[in-house]
Amino acid sequence: MPTPLVIDTDPGIDDALAILLALASPEVDLRLVTTVHGNVELDRTTENALRVLHLAGRSDVPVAAGARDSLVHAQPQRAGHVHGAAGLGGVQLPPSPASVDPRPAVVALAELLLDSPEPVTVAAVGPLTNLALLLRIFPDAAARIGRLVVMGGSAARGGNVTAAAEFNVWADAEAAQAVLTSTLPTVLVGLDVTLPTVLGLDGIARFAAAGPIGARAAAILRQYLDHARTAYGTAGVVVHDALAVTEAIVPGTLGTVRRDVVVDTGLGFGRGQTLVDRRTVSTAPTAVEVAERVDSAAAVEFLVSRLASLDGRLV
Secondary structure, three states: OOEEEEEEEOOOHHHHHHHHHHHOOOOEEEEEEEEOOOOOOHHHHHHHHHHHHHHOOOOOOOEEEOOOOOOOOOOOOOOHHHHOOOOOOOOOOOOOOOOOOOOOHHHHHHHHHHHOOOOEEEEEOOOOHHHHHHHHHOHHHHOOEEEEEEEOOOOOOOOOOOOOOOHHHHHOHHHHHHHHOOOOOEEEEOHHHHOOOEEOHHHHHHHHOOOHHHHHHHHHHHHHHHHHHHHOOOOOEEOHHHHHHHHHHOOOOOEEEEEEEEEOOOOOOOOOOEEEEOOOOOOOOOOEEEEEEOOHHHHHHHHHHHHHHHHHHHO
């Protein structure tokens, strides 16, 4: 039986690819998409999620809107310069016939967790505000998460939005601290493994040629390519969120080590830094499985082959 999956997301270019990857993967059954502030404002992330699902012929997957801003300090800035003002690289996807789920995201997620007879995997690929709220408001539901895969943070590579901080953690440091010091069974997929995993032009061309879904996915990536050249000096794109969702689909894709992790929630230059204790393997109940090893070529091939299969699978 496919593993029930929820994606908590702020689409976002790489978020869009992550959603498409999940839809192309028979190992999981995408039951719910919850949206959060982050790359762009909540209204836009929610509309983008609806449109990406519709692109893939899956408007039946419910989309529930979540937190509009961070728990304590408002997110200082969005990432329109990376993802485009509307979040999908300037590409206008057709509107979805589906409406937003009337329930708040945290309620929709709690009800799904409590009603599911099987453990549910949650892939959180945006700021962790919704997950922190779930822990506080519905702790019994949060305790039913079978596995939480978080795209965020960095153990040894520094940050990508500041010298210290990765974007998703920086966007709501207090929420990240609450989640990463909880007892949820968490895998942290950070910049240590995402930055070396680059989707090149040849791979993009493969799924672009597969059909209209792949072609739209490739078009969304064009602005991301320009950003990658400037920010990372690469000839391809770093698809952070798709790597986290790959780990959610196929557990063990990434080599992890159990570590203690805390987040700097101060207001200084280190705000949003994930402080990962790499001195020892942790046995604490609050420890996190930190991804430290990746076969980047295999991960990229997995993404490309699945996206190339999407038109045939879903149309």
